[in-house]
Amino acid sequence: DVKVTQSSRYLVKRTGEKVFLECVQDMDHENMFWYRQDPGLGLRLIYFSYDVKMKEKGDIPEGYSVSREKKERFSLILESASTNQTSMYLCASTYVNTGELFFGEGSRLTVL
């Protein structure tokens, strides 16, 4: 069974803290994505990567960075968390040139 695993289902952090959200896939997928999901706004793309050490900005990259040192792992970093980054974060992966995304279960982050 294919699997995308996100490191934490629920996190509570304080304003100004550095936050790492980890995502690992076991399908040898080239492409990986980070989305955030907020009520009424749907899923919005933060960053994506189509190869190791490659990254592309999505629609809302401000306040975030990413790291892809290994093919299977894509990390989302909040350098200095703010309350407006309280959200559900979803990681996904796919083979190159296909549209079948595989999603993780999501990480619900609360920033106090």
Added chain:
Amino acid sequence: DAKTTQPTSMDCAEGRAANLPCNHSTISGNEYVYWYRQIHSQGPQYIIHGLKNNETNEMASLIITEDRKSSTLILPHATLRDTAVYYCIVRVDTTGNQFYFGTGTSLTVIP
């Protein structure tokens, strides 16, 4: 990538067919139509996709109009577990192209 328009919400009686429409009037010739769904508190799940022809798999059927400006996802015998948000996406299958999920249609299957 073309944008899509879906109704905000729909109801369907359990055991009946659920027909979820999607309008994509500006779709281009090489864009696929994808459908995903998201059950509460889970990540979205791929359902089906197609380019021109109608498609069927174990989960659903996808009907694309001849002019490709709209499509319908059909769940033939809806169950309570089909209650979810359904997203219609159009996309060229090229590396680097994004998936625009929008806000989808919230389907409620009623006992």
